[in-house]
Amino acid sequence: MEFTDTLLQWYDRNKRTLPWRGAGDAYAVLVSEIMLQQTRAAAVIPYYGRFMAALPTVEALAECPEERLLKLWEGLGYYSRARNLKKCAQAVVAEHGGRFPQTVEELKKLPGVGPYTAGAIASIAFRRPEPAVDGNVLRVMARLMEDGETVTEQKVRDRWAAYLKSRMGDRPGDLNQAFMDLGSLICLPKSPLCESCPLAGFCGAFAHGTQADYPNRGEKKAKRQEDLTVFVVRSGDSFLVRRRPETGLLSGLYELPNQSGHLDQERIGQALTKLGVRPLGAWEIVQRQHIFTHVIWHMQVVRLNAERIEAPGWVWYTGSEPIPEAFLKCLR
């Protein structure tokens, strides 16, 4: 028996119940797969439900104003995913009459759709024999075959994609989802649960006790470290925010007042005066950290109550402005 048959048998008994499964709908697969990039399934579930209730069709997403879209995405992070999702929906509507193309080649032409997402849509929604090679697949395959090549290299991904394409069988969508579930539940990055793994009998790393050596991720670049002072200026239930520029990190989202560096008490006072804010009582200071892909923010958060003044360029939060997770942390 091939390892793929064993994996499918395990999947039939152990698959996760996830709200986007079973629909077999290309739009649902697209939204869920984009949300699942860089975010765990358990965290995605409530966002997915809200998103699909608000924007149930590809046409609704294509027409959604950007600020509403970013609000629906608030807290999920990596906001370029939301913008690309909308561009993709617009392309499906404009170029394909609202119906997703079925081949990987055509799907990959859609904005924001890479080989993995194209493979997931083609296999799950259209039963095409296409692999969907993500970090889960790469980790499982590297361990199964004790393959030490660097999995971040495109040629290694391509090699596994070609290997798996010839083994997709007649349940390609289920096989791809079985890899996702095995990677999420059993073949975990740090401590794989090999004793419970259906593929243990096929696995070179398990046989030789070398699980920790695979996959080879190559050398990781150190993230840039940045110190920031962030101000939570409250008046009643509201606080000061402004829209960030259209380009760069967190573009188009709303930010709290902030300044580079960790300011001392005197400079905090000066910054508030410059902002036009008159504090009511003392301020408190807490520390928060946020990790982006390439940078880590070490935030000194200054929280205070203030008179509700008009600060040029700033607005009082009304509940509809999308605030990125880095700043939401400062409010909690």
Ligand code: SF4
């Ligand atoms: S036996 Fe262990 S290392 Fe091998 S695929 Fe299963 S969980 Fe991963």
